[in-house]
Amino acid sequence: MSVPFSFTKNGIYYFERRVPTDLSKHYDTRKISYSLRTRSVRVAATRARRAADQLDEYWYHLRCKDADLPGQHRLRIAAGGTEAIPGVSLSDAVLLSEAVAIYLNQKGQGRPITFHRAAERSCGYVIDVVGDKDLRDYTKKDANVFRDALIERGLSGSSITRIFGTVRSVTNFAASEVGVSFNNPFSGVYFDRQAGVQEREPLPVETVEKLQAECLCLDDELRWLVALVSDTGMRLAEAAGLALDDLVINGDCPRVIIQEHPWRRLKTAGSTREVPLVGQALWAAKRIHSATSGGVHAFPRYNKNGQTNANSASAALNKWMKPMVPPGCTMHSFRHSLRDRLRAVECPADIVDQLGGWQTDGVGQAYGKGYPLNVLKKWMAKLVRGTK
Incomplete structure (x- = not known):
């Protein structure tokens, strides 16, 4: 028995059918493909035929919708857009x-x-x-x-x-x-x-140090991104979408400016912030500046066609980290770890929220501009000393 519109992979049948050219504007793909979830040729044939019939019916509906309505010129609709039937809007x-x-x-x-x-x-x-x-x-x-x-x-x-x-x-x-x-x-x-x-687990301090040591050893663009996130607690998309000018490494208080860009939006309005660069994050920022000259992006490989591809960065880095971290830990675990590391040095909760771009409860928190950079730097410096 043959199974129409199908192929097999590892013994499993998959449905596959190309989208007709005249209906391609309704789709973001050239073909429809998905698992029929069976190894049985009879079951696969039944499911494939049912799917094909459903598509034929729906495609007929789309073609009718795109075509001119028969007798359209006889409808009692004025040129100005009045109602065809009283009380029912077009x-x-x-x-x-x-x-x-x-x-x-x-x-x-x-x-x-x-x-x-x-x-x-x-x-x-x-x-x-x-x-x-x-x-x-x-x-x-x-x-x-x-x-x-x-x-x-x-x-x-x-x-x-x-x-x-x-x-x-x-x-x-x-x-x-x-x-x-x-x-x-x-x-x-x-x-x-x-x-x-699944609860996202923070990375233990020893694991953070181990990963940072690996970053220093490998010293490449991917490891600069890991090191930058490890001692700032930035979201991966925030870090991957940084402009080179967002990494300020000169002056009394080196810092990273987290702000929206045309190629990368921020998760919330409160995510706009400045975080002092300390420890391995400062090392990574200096390495990025020394290796990238005249460009716009801090990480060009993840910023192409006007968009930041944080998913690609996440997949690559999580794969690299997996053998070295406890189960359930990912790149996002650095963000959870930052909060724990700041708690360990008794950093005030509202300073922690400002550093991480988290929402702080209370009406009064909406007043003022927050803590100055020199205060944030003092606590970030304690964080690094407290974990080395």
Whole structure:
């Protein structure tokens, strides 16, 4: 028995079908490919045929939507855009796929590609599970079916929370834009938000020192990035997206300026900050300046085509670190370790928050500009001495 639109890999059948050229504008890929999750030729043939039939039906729908409506010239719609039927606005219906386009067109300007992908992927999951409907046609049952499908895929509670948050943002924004009264069924959906969530572990001080020693030994661009993060607690994306001018190594207080750039946004408004450079972070900053002259980026390899590719940096560095760190520890563990190391030298909590770009509770914390650099430098110097 042959299995249509398929191939095998390690005995597992995969569905694969090319997107028709005339519909390529609706997709961000040239072909659709995914696992059929079976080694049985009969099961694979059934699933592949069902998937092909679903695609044929949906592609017919897309082609009809792109084509001129038969008898369109007979509709009682004035040139100025009056209503065809009394009481029903022409913009009164909006499909979820159209809602994504509205959302990205209005809110996606200047946002990174990951922002666009998150909206398209999350709402694409909804369309795959319960269909591409008018926003008002979605029900709580649809939302629950969608939740169950995500759980069945083995996604963690935090991932499901993120997907539902994106879907709510897209649907609420699009409904507001077109003036649709909308009771969002994707709000208030219950699921275990802690299911499958792994706590991120801080790196022990001895491990931090071991990794820093390896960085000094290898002395290359990747290790400069590790060393820079290790004694500043920056997020990896913040460090990978630094401009060369953000690393100030001269003067009484060498520092790194963490600010937004066209190629890399910050996670929150409070993430804008300056952190004194001490220990191996200062060494790394000096090595970066000595090796990079006349460029814009501190790490050019991770800043191409106007975007910072922090995922690539994370994959490479986590792979290098894995044999040397305890289970569950990653590059982000340096950020958790910084907080513990500052606690160990009894650094005040609000100074810790300022150094890490964390939100400090309390109305009064919003007043003033925070601690001056010389105070931050004093505590960062204690941190380094306290861990050597």
